[in-house]
Amino acid sequence: MKAIVQDAYGSADLLELREVERPVPRDDEVLVEIRAAGLGPEVWHLMTGRPLVARAVLGLRKPKNPVQGWDGAGRVEAVGAKVTDFKPGDEVFGNCEGSFAEFARAKAAKLALKPAGLTFEQAAALPVSGMTAFQALSGPARPKPGQKVLVIGASGGVGCYAVQLAALYGAEVTGVCGPGGADFVRAQGAAHVIDYTTEDITGGPHRYDVVIDNAGQRPLPVLRRALAPRGTLVIVGGEGGTAMFGGLSRGLRAVLLSPLVGQNLRNLVSVARREDLLALKDLAENGKLVAPVDRTYPLAETAEAVRHLEKGHPRGKLVITVP
Numbered sequence: 004m005k006a007i008v009q010d011a012y013g014s015a016d017l018l019e020l021r022e023v024e025r026p027v028p029r030d031d032e033v034l035v036e037i038r039a040a041g042l043g044p045e046v047w048h049l050m051t052g053r054p055l056v057a058r059a060v061l062g063l064r065k066p067k068n069p070v071q072g073w074d075g076a077g078r079v080e081a082v083g084a085k086v087t088d089f090k091p092g093d094e095v096f097g098n099c100e101g102s103f104a105e106f107a108r109a110k111a112a113k114l115a116l117k118p119a120g121l122t123f124e125q126a127a128a129l130p131v132s133g134m135t136a137f138q139a140l141s142g143p144a145r146p147k148p149g150q151k152v153l154v155i156g157a158s159g160g161v162g163c164y165a166v167q168l169a170a171l172y173g174a175e176v177t178g179v180c181g182p183g184g185a186d187f188v189r190a191q192g193a194a195h196v197i198d199y200t201t202e203d204i205t206g207g208p209h210r211y212d213v214v215i216d217n218a219g220q221r222p223l224p225v226l227r228r229a230l231a232p233r234g235t236l237v238i239v240g241g242e243g244g245t246a247m248f249g250g251l252s253r254g255l256r257a258v259l260l261s262p263l264v265g266q267n268l269r270n271l272v273s274v275a276r277r278e279d280l281l282a283l284k285d286l287a288e289n290g291k292l293v294a295p296v297d298r299t300y301p302l303a304e305t306a307e308a309v310r311h312l313e314k315g316h317p318r319g320k321l322v323i324t325v326p
């Protein structure tokens with residue numbers, strides 16, 4: 004089969020389209036014939052092996068899995084011996100390891116039937132970003148109707164879903180994005196938009212009940228100043244930080260500080276699970292959540308797609324299509 008392969012950590016120049024062996028699903032796995040694959044910062048982290056601490060899991064000297072890709076949508080080709088909930092021919096979406104390929108293995112527990120009415124491209128734009136936004140806005144961070152929510156990094160993959168979900172829950176949403184992103188963020192349901200190049204998140208008249216932080220590596224005291232005295236902050240991500248830890252130390256500091264202050268300071272590590280995919284599927288099928296695809300690239304142009312991601316400013320998701 005054809006796949007995007009990388010033999011060492013590094014830049015997008017190392018991504019090559021090659022013929023490789025088709026993967027064989029384990030007992031609890033499904034072999035998916037990939038039709039589309041989502042592309043986000045997680046792929047950049049797998050590609051570069053950054054932050055360096057992640058190599059303890061990804062492979063110390065080179066990627067354990069040389070085939071790139073994380074999210075996928077496609078048709079079930081075969082199922083492992085213990086898989087009873089999918090059959091060949093089912094259209095599915097979810098976390099497919101090595102999805103920049105004609106076929107990829109996926110844990111059955113991290114897959115669900117594709118939302119009816121969505122294209123494979125739209126379905127591939129949902130899993131990691133949609134589940135992350137869904138989990139970020141759960142528990143104490145789920146806003147009550149009328150509460151004020153700030154989504155930092157509102158025009159990107161996670162942010163576009165966070166804005167939609169917070170608005171769906173009845174919150175008054177303010178989205179933070181760069182110049183040119185305001186119309187897109189408003190279209191996702193934000194009532195207000197802050198341009199991070201000209202305005203400060205603490206500049207407005209009020210404090211937010213929930214802050215979802217996807218970008219910018221703002222120091223904790225700045226985020227806390229934007230938050231209501233009893234509000235909830237969820238640190239989701241943000242590029243930059245040190246070579247060894249990236250932005251991870253900020254999340255750790257938030258968790259350590261949280262018991263000592265009135266605000267609830269959380270760090271999210273999202274988990275791929277079917278129940279959340281099913282919740283997203285239900286919302287998508289009922290027209291309550293859309294999967295915005297900024298641009299698609301054919302498999303052979305994956306390196307170009309990663310360069311687009313690195314330069315920044317995709318509105319919603321970039322998606323790789325597999326013929």
Ligand SMILES: NC(=O)c1ccc[n+]([C@@H]2O[C@H](COP(=O)([O-])OP(=O)(O)OC[C@H]3O[C@@H](n4cnc5c(N)ncnc54)[C@H](OP(=O)(O)O)[C@@H]3O)[C@@H](O)[C@H]2O)c1
Nearest residue numbers: 044156158159160161181199218219240241271272273316
């Ligand atoms: N915790 C988890 O489990 C988890 C899961 C998934 C992703 N993540 C992480 O979450 C982060 C966001 O992912 P994503 O897929 O949404 O990325 P993305 O698609 O690249 O979006 C980034 C967003 O941040 C905005 N932005 C850039 N610099 C900013 C700044 N200084 N202040 C405010 N906004 C800024 C961008 O706006 P412009 O384009 O207008 O500049 C864009 O809206 C990444 O770091 C990713 O690794 C974490």
